[in-house]
Amino acid sequence: MREVTASGPQDTQDRGQPGGQPHGLSANPSLLAAGAAGFTAAFAVLWAVRGLPGGTLLFWAAPLPLFAAGLAFRPLAAAVAGLLAAALLGVTAGIAPALVFLVLFGVPAALLLGSWRHGSLGLALAMLGLWPLVVLLAAALFLADDGGLDAVMRAAVEAVLLRLDMPASEALVTTLVRLKAGAIGFWVAIALLGNATAAARLLERRGLLAVPAPAWSRVRLPGWYPLLPPVAALAYLAMPEDAVPLSALLLLLVPLFFQGVAGVHRRLEGRQARPALLAAFYMLLVMFLQVMGPGLIGLALYDQFRRRAAPRNS
Template structure:
């Protein structure tokens, strides 16, 4: 058995088992769930995106047998399909090239936005559409926690429904970038990388992305009703990569400055405590990067390329 075949089988099996640990409620299963994409990224970065695709087929079989159709679909939609697609977009056509991060970076929002659109279509016949389904689920959860029915509970439920798409997009973006970065370090350290590593701090969204995000933001201000929920949710989701790009700008600009850990720690704390206003500020910073190239040493904004090492 070749190393590539071993990696394919192991990546699919381990990824599926990590996801099933959470689906079956095993101890530390939630933690394991966060790392389900890692084996797929490691296999793809070490042996090519086709290896990751084959590993995904192995994982699909494992999750189907052990978790049934719902478990297999959840694993495929959340981890397998976006991981393989990100690798397909990131890996260069010729061996030895540099990873391209522009399109995979955009996919961090486009994939959740596509899932949001799919949910809207799937629940279009329900009262209130997808937002109505979410609201019912949140109200039921609050009732099980002992919350008494009333205006306060309704306001909390409405707020939670509004931010759920944003929370999912943030979770998805963090999980995918974290696992891809760890996998890149692993395969690079073992000399298995099929492409030159990318510098994540200099990742740039495609030049067209800010126009899409801005158009969604403007539409969210004027579209009413149930359609307004979908557009507002899409606008928040599309703002996530811009905020991550703004966060990368903050990391680069703070290099070499006194008290850098304190500055970045304060920024992350503010982001946790005041998610929406601080996130919007970071998104604005990420948008400014497209025009001002604030990181300086990067290539022309929107290319997703990385400069040569010093």
């Protein structure tokens, strides 16, 4: 290809690109997407680490580019993006933010996408309970010589209450320690599902989604998953003073909770007032989570063992 300049016709074909064909990174859109996603995710987390305005929102949106890369190409792109983002954070912000990013977003995003791309939304949903459980058990093992996970979490809760100038009563600290791991797992699961759904819809509108759009309302956990919470419950009954069994139980119940929410969506399909009913449902869920949470878990178990589509308008 030639172009005319002030000095005459010039050959613009890259000598290293025979026939004008791209080579290297420019010939691999998957790696290009992974690089862009990694830089974007690292930027979002770094913005939050520096305490800049809107940092909290950007932090929880950090998995969005990872899911976009993985859904447009393949899970390997999301894994590469996560590793790149962690490396950039390690250089610019330190090891701690990089590890937090990997544990909260990098690894679970790759696990969810791997299950999703293989056609198993149920396994992807199960990962929202299994991966936090692995992290919990690894932390308990790692902190065994420092008084155990319970002591470390208690010290962290007391430090936060002191910073907030709130009285750190024994009852309050004990309650927060017992619920902290489950609350973190629940919130991270919401962030992962929200970002995955947003990325899928964004790519679908542009014709870039490489997998079928997820039908989350019809998701069903693997048949073996409901057996895990009873095991954690038995461990809690055997060791009621230890925070690990209760935390494990709460984490394992998170996927069942979301399957119950999916059951509500499925039962409202085809109804004219569906948007208003869903809005009322979520408002009540936020206001009465302690009551509706167990109910949704029960609904999930009902749908799981009935092994049939939930009746519409029931």
